[in-house]
Amino acid sequence: MGKTMTRKDIFLDLSIDDDGFGFSTSIADALAQAEAELVVLNDTVDSIKKLKPNCDKLDYALAASSGALCGVIDIFLVGKPGESPLGDITDKWFANRTMDFAKLFHPKKKNFDSLESALRFLENEFKVPYDQTGLGDAGRAIFDLNAKNHHFKSLAHNPSLLGLFFSMLDQFTNSSHFVTDGQLVSLQKADEKWELRGGNVPSKLFCGFTNWIGHLISDVAGSQSSARAGNRGMGIPSPLWTWTNDIIAIKAKLGLSVTETDKAMNELALNIFEKGYDTRFQVAQAIPVFLNDLLVRLIYAIRRLFSYFSETPKADRSFALMWKKCEPFSNPTVKRMLTVAHGTFCLVDIGDAVGRAFIEGGGSFNAVEFVLRLNVVGVGRFTISLYGETKRAISYSRAKREADFASKEITIVNNYIEGLKILSLKYDDAHLLMFIDDFEKSDAYAEAFGKSSALAELRNVPANKILKSKSDIDKFFGGK
Template sequence: MNDMITGNNIFLDLNIDDNKFDFFTSIIDALAQAETELLVLNESVNSIKNLKQQCDKLDYILAASSGALCGIVDIFLVGKPEESFLGDITDKWFSARTMDFAKLCHPDKKSFDNLESALRFLEKNFKVPYDQTGLGDTGRAVFDLNAKNHHFKSLAHNPSLLGLFFSILNQFTNTSHFVTDGHLVSLQQADEKWELQGKNLPSKLFCGFVNWFGHLVSDVAGSQSSARKVNRGMGIPSPFWIWTNDILAIKAKLGLNITETDKSMNELALKIFEQGYDVRFQTTQAIPVFLNEMIVRFIYSVRRLFKYFSETSRSDQSFKLMWEKCEPFSNPSVKRMLTVAHGTFCLIDVGDAVGKAFVSGKGTFNAVEFVLRLNIVGVGRFAISLYGETKRAISYSHAKNEVDFAVKEIIIRNYIEGLKVLSIKYDDTRLLTFVDDFQKSNAYKDAFGKSIALAELRNVSANKILRNKLDIDKYFGGK
């Protein structure tokens, strides 16, 4: 039998006939192979340790507490658009950054005293042909297009790759593309005075990109008129909801059927945008999620830091070792704590959103109110954590099935030591190699029966030769 594997038993290149055994695998080769296998096993054990979280009860309690705290922050300080305490702070931050951008673009680096003057400068220097609002211009031809929704319906106003594509297309062809009532509408000769700058294709593409980006910045904090009235104004759509426009546009271009579900989702996204759900409010929603993330990572590091100094002697302490023990980024324990924290956050947030949706609908579920209050940033972060947990669980399961850690390592170590002893006693390649739990082999009776001849050739004393089943069972501890 060559390389025979029976159950849990292995023979390396063993041939048996009536008179003798023939072995073709040398001890040195087998020893090298076993040592290599042990090295691989050790690497597998270390990699599996990196997949196993080591959280204790206090870790879970602290993580859940962080999620609950940030969930309360989300309910009372974020809420929904135009009623958000943190939203007012975020709006002011975007206004300040818009004025900074205007100053950066001004040839004399002029400082702008107010948002209105900054927006006037940006709109003048980053003109586009697709900025119809439905107020006294060709936008009236588009169904229900007005100053409140044109940033959402205009595909070129979307902060996405598809938005960039339509912006370049509109600037090259002097057109405007809008999504309205589930249809893709194109306005030809959108601006009679429009001319894209640039002398060749690369320069025109560059100018088109600059116009698209600059115009988005001019719209992110509202319009001149809203700034003049000290109103919040309409910003640019949230990246998490513009996909409803993208689906309609892509299906329309490819001639695919647009379903009622597509239209309903797009209508829902439009309604929440008209109530102030834009990039600014989406940024506001990210605040408690980010806070939750930082608190959990900080708690993890502090607890491990105290443990490191209490368990590590001063002579063994080093920055490298401390970082390995306390870093709150790559280890599975902190990732498990983050899953618990974000899960708790979402549980509180969704509960609040559902409750407010029924209250707003006076007993019926108000989908718009629910979406306005649902922290989609938190839901997305929790989904990422769940994906990571699932991936680690699958990897751990596969690794554990491939390697029986403790048992196999002991067997291989004993095997190596046995081979070393035998290699000293017998310096040849005619040697029976036992590698795995030979006691349980279905073939051990016949093999030992025929090994008597081999034992006699090795000058084994008669009282040490196993000649029958009783001797074999006694030798292996059998009964």
């Protein structure tokens, strides 16, 4: 039974072969088919529950509280570069990981004396032709490069796919590409001593990729000169802001004009980078966002765990059922709680960023201060939640239409099943049609005819049409 009801006649089929007689009835078949269809329809109605969140007031309150708490953590412990307690922790973490990476490539030297010595080793080990800093070279005059901005302006220093492309291009062609003042410029024969290692193209590709990764790691914690001076140094740009370089580079390669908006966004990204907004600070921003996500999932799981133990008898408990009820990943309820939590986090964070921007600007809006304090990771996570909510709302709308139609079909199928049950009682084939067995015995014709007559009367066959004796049957099949 699908979305259309088809008329099905009730018939009885008697088959005779050498081994005996066979009988089948459409009532039993129709009943079994209708019951199977009822199971499918019920599953369709139940499927809508997987798309609809089941949050109560306490769920919403706890999710909002988590978002507000993590927003406060972001304000006081992340803040902006140079004033970030969590940023100091991530800076130290990246410095330690850089030293670990250096030890990996220099196993004979078990320990480096300092970050400076590790950076010196990595810079010598992973040389590239595009590392102009503007300190006494052509970069200062041509590209307006200096020690603070060359990691951002140099496209090969960007941790992105386009950065990898330009790194390979620069290494193969001994060149250096930069974005400055909204233009893509290149320096040919950037390093007279440069030669990419490798005897063939595949080996050169491997060496080029290794150089790119190794050089990025050597720059992520700053330069050896900044480490020597005890400064934080300039790391590599945040992957979430290098797109401003990518747009200008792509438009330049395609011959498209760069708009003033493109230039303004690129200048803004450069300004925040020069103030310390790099990959290390971006990781510090991710900490309260990750904590918010973790707290909400933990709250959801703990509440459902208490509910499971209070509602489920001890004899019926199992780990599989408990996990099905408590798992905080794939159900719409916890996803709705995450949307509320991350939305609250963004409200707190943006409110603080706007306020600090006006304070820093002396009454006017300071865009750089706003962006420095805006948690882009949190905004991105909230955007993902909103996308999921929109997608689930569309799916729910479609599923609800199907479920409503299935509910109507269930009513029809239930009525149909009740009718089949009435017919099965009225036409008691199992009892009245046992004459088939009697036909197998030559000395039981009389009793068999009696049962066939009773069956015909029960089915309202006219009296003049009922075959009541063997002679009537013989005349019927003889054509008399």
